[in-house]
Amino acid sequence: MSGGAIGLLALRLRSNLRLTGRVFAASLAANLLGLASSFYTMLVLNRYVTHGVDSTLAALTVGVVLSIAFEHLFRHVRLRIAGRIGRAEHERLSTGAFGILLTARSGAESAESDAARREAVRAAEQIDAAFGSANLATLFDLPFALGFILVVALISWPLAAICVLFTILSIGAGLLAQTDMRAVGRDLAQAGANAQSLVTSAIVGRDAVALFGGAKPLLGDWQAAAKALRTLRERMSMRQGRAQSAAQSLQALQGVAVIATGAVLVVRGELDVGSLIGVNLLVGRALAPFTRLAQVGESWAMARQAQARLEQFARTAVEAPTGTTLPRYTGTLELRDLTYTPPGSVTPLLRRLNLTVPAGNILALKGRNGSGKTTLIRLIAGLADPQEGAVLADGVEIRKFAPSWWRQQIGLLPQEPTFLNRTIRDNLLLANPRLSDTELHALLHRAGADRAVADCAQGLDTPLRNFGHELPVGHRRRLALARALAVGGRLILLDEPTDGLDSEGTAVVYRTLIELARTGHTVVIASHDPRILQGASLVLDLDHPQDTVRAEPGLVMS
Ligand SMILES: Nc1ncnc2c1ncn2[C@@H]1O[C@H](COP(=O)(O)OP(=O)(O)OP(=O)(O)O)[C@@H](O)[C@H]1O
Numbered sequence: 001m002s003g004g005a006i007g008l009l010a011l012r013l014r015s016n017l018r019l020t021g022r023v024f025a026a027s028l029a030a031n032l033l034g035l036a037s038s039f040y041t042m043l044v045l046n047r048y049v050t051h052g053v054d055s056t057l058a059a060l061t062v063g064v065v066l067s068i069a070f071e072h073l074f075r076h077v078r079l080r081i082a083g084r085i086g087r088a089e090h091e092r093l094s095t096g097a098f099g100i101l102l103t104a105r106s107g108a109e110s111a112e113s114d115a116a117r118r119e120a121v122r123a124a125e126q127i128d129a130a131f132g133s134a135n136l137a138t139l140f141d142l143p144f145a146l147g148f149i150l151v152v153a154l155i156s157w158p159l160a161a162i163c164v165l166f167t168i169l170s171i172g173a174g175l176l177a178q179t180d181m182r183a184v185g186r187d188l189a190q191a192g193a194n195a196q197s198l199v200t201s202a203i204v205g206r207d208a209v210a211l212f213g214g215a216k217p218l219l220g221d222w223q224a225a226a227k228a229l230r231t232l233r234e235r236m237s238m239r240q241g242r243a244q245s246a247a248q249s250l251q252a253l254q255g256v257a258v259i260a261t262g263a264v265l266v267v268r269g270e271l272d273v274g275s276l277i278g279v280n281l282l283v284g285r286a287l288a289p290f291t292r293l294a295q296v297g298e299s300w301a302m303a304r305q306a307q308a309r310l311e312q313f314a315r316t317a318v319e320a321p322t323g324t325t326l327p328r329y330t331g332t333l334e335l336r337d338l339t340y341t342p343p344g345s346v347t348p349l350l351r352r353l354n355l356t357v358p359a360g361n362i363l364a365l366k367g368r369n370g371s372g373k374t375t376l377i378r379l380i381a382g383l384a385d386p387q388e389g390a391v392l393a394d395g396v397e398i399r400k401f402a403p404s405w406w407r408q409q410i411g412l413l414p415q416e417p418t419f420l421n422r423t424i425r426d427n428l429l430l431a432n433p434r435l436s437d438t439e440l441h442a443l444l445h446r447a448g449a450d451r452a453v454a455d456c457a458q459g460l461d462t463p464l465r466n467f468g469h470e471l472p473v474g475h476r477r478r479l480a481l482a483r484a485l486a487v488g489g490r491l492i493l494l495d496e497p498t499d500g501l502d503s504e505g506t507a508v509v510y511r512t513l514i515e516l517a518r519t520g521h522t523v524v525i526a527s528h529d530p531r532i533l534q535g536a537s538l539v540l541d542l543d544h545p546q547d548t549v550r551a552e553p554g555l556v557m558s
Pocket residue numbers: 107110342343349367368369370371372373374375376415
């Protein structure tokens with residue numbers, strides 16, 4: 001077991017000394033009671049067999065049965081208490097890891113692959129499983145196993161020496177077996193991940209697979225992955241079986257060694273038969289925790305690796321929970337020398353953008369596909385950070401704002417709207433919990449989403465599945481517009497809002513834009529729609545960002 005794993009273990013045990021003390025006390029009681037059956041054997045063979053007094057046998061038998069019952073009880077109690085050790089530590093790790101996943105800053109989050117992020121969140125579970133109650137119980141049995149060897153030494157030191165020898169052999173065999181299994185375990189985990197990624201491809205890319213000839217190669221990949229998994233599982237099973245068989249053989253050999261040596265001692269008159277049988281039982285009990293130790297030690301070593309993954313993940317930059325707030329945001333927006341280079345790219349996508357959007361103006365973003373319209377909207381929303389320059393709102397850099405406050409000032413309609421897998425009502429209320437039912441319906445009407453909701457079987461209470469992707473794209477966009485408006489912010493960010501909308505939906509977007517402009521909202525809108533570009537008071541062409549076009553005010557979309 002590595003030093004790191006011991007540190008982790010010590011941390012858990014120290015985190016609740018009262019529970020640790022109770023587990024130790026229960027272990028002491030259980031192990032002391034565990035001596036009873038050995039002494040029972042000695043007494044029955046030495047006293048009852050010699051003197052034949054039935055009442056002695058009855059008393060001893062009742063005594064040992066009670067001891068066994070109490071030992072069972074103490075072991076059960078110990079498991080229950082041990083299960084509570086580290087509960088708070090697990091909650092801290094698990095919540096912390098998921099919290100990082102939720103609040104990772106953009107860019108920081110993409111530095112880790114999806115698989116690494118999944119692994120990091122799973123690491124908390126792996127650590128908790130490694131320090132589960134049964135494994136902790138093994139640890140607490142170890143000092144008492146040494147105690148059993150001491151008792152054997154008091155009865156017969158040659159038999160104690162045999163016990164020590166077999167204990168060392170068992171630990172060695174266990175460690176060898178674990179080393180043997182470790183590499184297969186790693187391959188098995190990798191093969192499992194490969195198979196899982198094929199399942200994901202088949203589910204997520206179902207239509208593409210069916211339409212564009214993906215089924216045959218995918219099935220071929222699956223057969224190869226399933227075969228590899230089966231082979232590795234068999235290999236693992238073989239090695240586990242071999243380890244178990246080695247442990248059993250060592251146990252049997254130990255029995256033979258004890259009985260053979262003990263028999264010689266009995267013949268020489270240095271030991272009685274009762275003590276020999278009793279010692280044999282004690283030696284068996286002493287060996288058991290050491291046989292399990294190698295296995296437990298391995299899971300603790302894996303917990304250490306999981307902890308290292310978590311520590312690495314904990315270095316992910318997350319959003320600051322606090323920051324500046326303004327008494328009132330008027331809607332003024334400024335881009336100052338804004339420069340952004342996407343992760344993995346060497347050339348800036350957006351270079352030294354400078355622009356001021358006075359409150360109540362509509363800024364349209366245009367440019368070819370991939371020119372950075374969505375990226376600019378994400379930068380304004382604070383979902384990505386520029387490498388140089390800044391986005392300012394009412395003269396303050398937005399990165400200085402408390403993220404929760406800034407999110408309340410903006411309503412964002414993303415190009416690919418997604419929702420939480422909750423009801424439509426929940427999704428809207430999460431954006432603004434203060435909305436009444438009447439306001440919700442008015443909002444849906446404003447965004448032209450009332451029919452989309454009416455078409456759903458349970459109206460507002462319809463649960464969304466697959467992040468809303470099961471809704472028709474036009475309905476999804478209208479609902480996302482309603483959600484953006486629900487926030488009630490002064491700044492509205494719309495990314496291709498008319499994409500996939502029919503003429504009625506497009507008219508709703510135009511009407512909404514006019515209404516937003518009339519009510520003094522600042523709107524940033526990425527679009528290829530010529531009428532939107534005409535209706536905007538400012539147009540930023542990301543293909544030629546130096547030439548911001550100032551459109552004639554008063555143009556109206558119809
Ligand atoms: N976090 C990121 N990680 C990797 N690449 C990124 C990231 N952000 C932006 N990019 C890259 O920047 C480029 C611009 O993408 P963006 O979606 O902003 O363009 P767009 O103008 O909105 O395109 P479209 O008109 O097709 O919607 C793309 O090549 C995209 O892959």
